Amino acid sequence: MFTFNKPYCSGRELKYMEEVCHSTTMSGNGDFTKKCHTFFEEKYGFKKCLLTTSGTDALEMCAMLCNLQPGDEVIIPSYTFVSTALAFLREDTKVIFADSSKETPNMEVAQIEPLITEKTKVIAVVHYAGVACDMDVIMALAEKYNLLVVEDAAHCVDSFYKDKPLGGIGHLGAFSFHETKNISSGEGGMLVVNDDRFIRRAEILWEKGTNRAEFYRGMVNKYGWVDMGSSFLPSEFNAAFLWAQLEQLDDIQDKRKHIWEMYYNGLNGKVGDMVRLPFIPEYATNNGHMFYLLCPSLEYRIALMTYLKENDVQTTFHYLPLHSSKYYADKYYGAELPNCDYYSDCLVRLPLYYELTDLEVKKIIKHIIEFCSKN
Template identity: 60%
Template sequence: MIPFNKPYLTGNETKYIEEAVKSGKISGNGIFTKKCQHFFESNYGIKKALLTTSCTDALEMAAILINIKEGDEVIMPSYTFVSTANAFVLRGAKIVFVDSRKDHPNLDESKLEALITSKTKAIVPVHYAGVACEMDAIMALAKKYNLFVIEDAAQAVDSYYTGKDGVKKALGSIGHLAAFSFHETKNIISGEGGLLAINDEQFVERAEIIWEKGTNRSAFFRGEVDKYGWVDIGSSFLPSEIIAAFLWAQLENLEKIQSVRKSHWENYYSKLKDWALENQIELPRTPNYATNNAHMFYLICKDLNQRTKLIEHLKEKEILAVFHYISLHKSPFYSLKYNGKPLLETDRFTDTLVRLPLFYELNFDKVIDVLVKSNL
């Protein structure tokens, strides 16, 4: 069976973990944590980066930082993972869902302004498949209505957006805050793991306190205060040095990993183009303002029946392909709370999107061969 995903090891993960253990400090915020954080700050123009135990934790930190409270409204796509919404629901927010674009699962920026009310506190764009949302439009709305923008960049490591000014910016460096994931299904992994990107100076000091369980412990270890104590709310968001050591081995090899993944993606695209056209299947689209980080290769089937047939056919040939998100506005938890308009594009992607295997050691020739010989 060709799995949907297979974690790739660069070879230095266990070596660095052993180094971390021998250093006598494995509880976090040691040498490997600092290396990983500096990597994001120096390579992607992020003002302050903080490793977290997951992208979910990074999003929850963001919700705390912008002081989400009961009655606040947060706008986000319905076509996303539950963590995007949970982070704000936990603080008492009402989630206002926006539909996806017709040409891409990303949120439709043209439908945002109509959803903004006096209670709106933030917009949370999700860069689906590592492809940028239209950030100029989103940031302009945020400025106009005094809102925060929190990028869900879980899938978007090493991906970029070029605005109307021609400046190319890394995803995660544009909004006031952003969250990345290093879950084993992502391009760069540490099993579980995440990172909070802080791009607005006003949040830097408090973020570090929230990260350290609500204490000013980090300031104490830098010699900035003579003792540390409980100064704010917070939680145990800081990961162990073992996770950071594993992640550093991956980040060192980011260029190599990305090169191979992009090659797989391009092979899929070029060799499936004619087959997709014959079967009325759409291939992924990358807007001209975005780059493709090869996080995912997906197909958009013409209907649910075709997708079901495709997944079953691949499984019979020992290839695991999977669908993706179920519309959050129709979820068992939130459907009774949602009283907005139908989200037709979101529901279309829920019913028709299928993800093909994509990982470093993939034998993509077999997947392509099975697909091009199939008639759906």
């Protein structure tokens, strides 16, 4: 069976976690946490990074930092994971769903401005599959209407918009290090703060609403409860695991992009006119996070996935539309979102992980071409 995903281990994870066992700090914000923070800040120029226990936690911190009030509106894509919406709904705001574009599952930027009202406070963009939204347009809208931009960069490690790293363009960004991501700590995430005015409060929220970070830097002689917050920071074991992955980031990225290119080159022009391959806009880079096919219908996708399963290839589809979900359907009064519905019905993800060999990729490609040639 070619499994859909297999988490990667560099070989140093246990060594570093053992070091934590023999250290004086296991609970978090120790040496490995600081190494991870410094890595991202120096490599990508992020102003401030804070590891979190999940990408969801990072998004929740983004929502808290936006200082939203009841009744405020946040524009998000409907084609995304539920965490993007939950983070803002927890702040008692209203989410306004935008459709995807015809070219990619990303939010249709031309649809954003008509959704902006006097209550709009945030545009939350999702860079699906690590492929950038058109951030120049989005940031221009934010400036025009005095809005904040939050980047859900869960898929986006080492991916860029033009020459700018994703997660580092909006005012705030959120990454995920779930086991399905390019680099992982099992569960984990990271808040990125790109606007100086949010840095101090981000540290306070991260430290359970206390100003402990200032105490450790000698800025105050004691620390206490000064704001809202939660226990967002992960343990040193998570950070140690992540550090072992970050040391191998370039190698991981090279391998994943190699597999992506094999899929694309092996399938391009050989699956007929009905099945579409991923599209990468000229302003975006490809970080090899995922490879997907777009089928002409739900029935076709089911048949393809069934055929691949019969040939020991595990595939999966992705998000169900949030605007028509069981939880939100009776709260949604907006327009139909046909492109979102299309991706939900027709997108199928192929296996993509570090240990997948060239021979295995070729076998998967062969099965796909066989199916498409008969259908």
